[in-house]
Amino acid sequence: MKNQNMVDPVAKSRVNTLVAFANSTNLLKSSVTATSLGGFWGLYPKKLMKTLKNSKGDAKVNTFIDSMRASSPTRTKSEENQDKTPTWILYHPSALNMFDEIVYNSRGKQIVTFLDYDGTLSPIVADPDKAFMTEKMRATLKDIAMHFPTAIVSGRSLDKVYNFVQLTELYYAGSHGMDIKGPTKSQSHKKNNEAVLFQAASQFLPMINEVYKILVEKTKCVPGATVESNKYCLSVHFRCVDEKNWASLAQKVRSVLKEYPKLRLSQGRKVLEIRPSIEWDKGKALEFLLESLGYDNSNNVFPIYIGDDRTDEDAFKVLRSRGQGIGILVSQIPKETNASYTLQDPSEVCQFLQRLVEWKIKSSHCYKL
Numbered sequence: 001m002k003n004q005n006m007v008d009p010v011a012k013s014r015v016n017t018l019v020a021f022a023n024s025t026n027l028l029k030s031s032v033t034a035t036s037l038g039g040f041w042g043l044y045p046k047k048l049m050k051t052l053k054n055s056k057g058d059a060k061v062n063t064f065i066d067s068m069r070a071s072s073p074t075r076t077k078s079e080e081n082q083d084k085t086p087t088w089i090l091y092h093p094s095a096l097n098m099f100d101e102i103v104y105n106s107r108g109k110q111i112v113t114f115l116d117y118d119g120t121l122s123p124i125v126a127d128p129d130k131a132f133m134t135e136k137m138r139a140t141l142k143d144i145a146m147h148f149p150t151a152i153v154s155g156r157s158l159d160k161v162y163n164f165v166q167l168t169e170l171y172y173a174g175s176h177g178m179d180i181k182g183p184t185k186s187q188s189h190k191k192n193n194e195a196v197l198f199q200a201a202s203q204f205l206p207m208i209n210e211v212y213k214i215l216v217e218k219t220k221c222v223p224g225a226t227v228e229s230n231k232y233c234l235s236v237h238f239r240c241v242d243e244k245n246w247a248s249l250a251q252k253v254r255s256v257l258k259e260y261p262k263l264r265l266s267q268g269r270k271v272l273e274i275r276p277s278i279e280w281d282k283g284k285a286l287e288f289l290l291e292s293l294g295y296d297n298s299n300n301v302f303p304i305y306i307g308d309d310r311t312d313e314d315a316f317k318v319l320r321s322r323g324q325g326i327g328i329l330v331s332q333i334p335k336e337t338n339a340s341y342t343l344q345d346p347s348e349v350c351q352f353l354q355r356l357v358e359w360k361i362k363s364s365h366c367y368k369l
């Protein structure tokens, strides 16, 4: 484990530069609290949401709706977000701008890349079945997988995300990491040759299928709402639902789930997620994959996790607590996050991954010389 008390000289100089800049521009306001500097940035804006204090039940529902709005903004840059952007970018800088620092911190370690799919490798589109990634992104992923162990970690079912990506050399963790499969093409990253296969929630399949049918029926009166089965979890998409109907949709979904206490509801970007109440998430999937690759309890690994969603925060938290690697949030607007860096959109993700490949090729060449 990385010594959390040691401050990297590059990180330290960045701290000094940023603090000087923040002082000169009065950006360090009381709404920002500092935590640690141990290789990560721990400065967050205050929570965006407020609980509306009506009756006890209403407060709960309103908080939930506020939370849906916070994770699914309808405007790309509201006035409030424009105010927060300078501070936020200061503490979650662009991974492209900080590329040299990132690779410097990975020196001597094996980089492993973990990538969310929707909103990270592909744009968020109105029809979730048409969230295709570009050929350029596919070619970049192929290159990345050639140089680093690479896993796609998605809320989609394993089969669905594989059909989008169509590369046999990757690891896939579908259903929020509850369904994991290793590469089918032989590759040299893994320390042993055992196949990676893991299904954390198979006993929940009958229940998930039952709830899927009920949700399809209950939500069909909400224009634009769609329910997607992702094998071990369900997604209720509200990308095409008018904001005035979000509360009614959320209430319908919550009323169904009242009968199924073994399932839990969470929110993503324009989506409500239903999954088994088990201690398993994208963070656990990340740990499982690192262990499968032989990097459990290893100091020689530098995981890079890129994602745009609330469910990706579990993985960012794991990296933060391990003191290893970095989390990169894909977002154009300020969001509360445990990630250290940001990228604006899938095209910037593609640029970042291409630079990693170029850097790896160049550094391997230098090493041979």
Ligand SMILES: [Mg+2]
Pocket: 116, 117, 118, 119, 120, 307, 308, 309
């Ligand atoms: Mg996503």
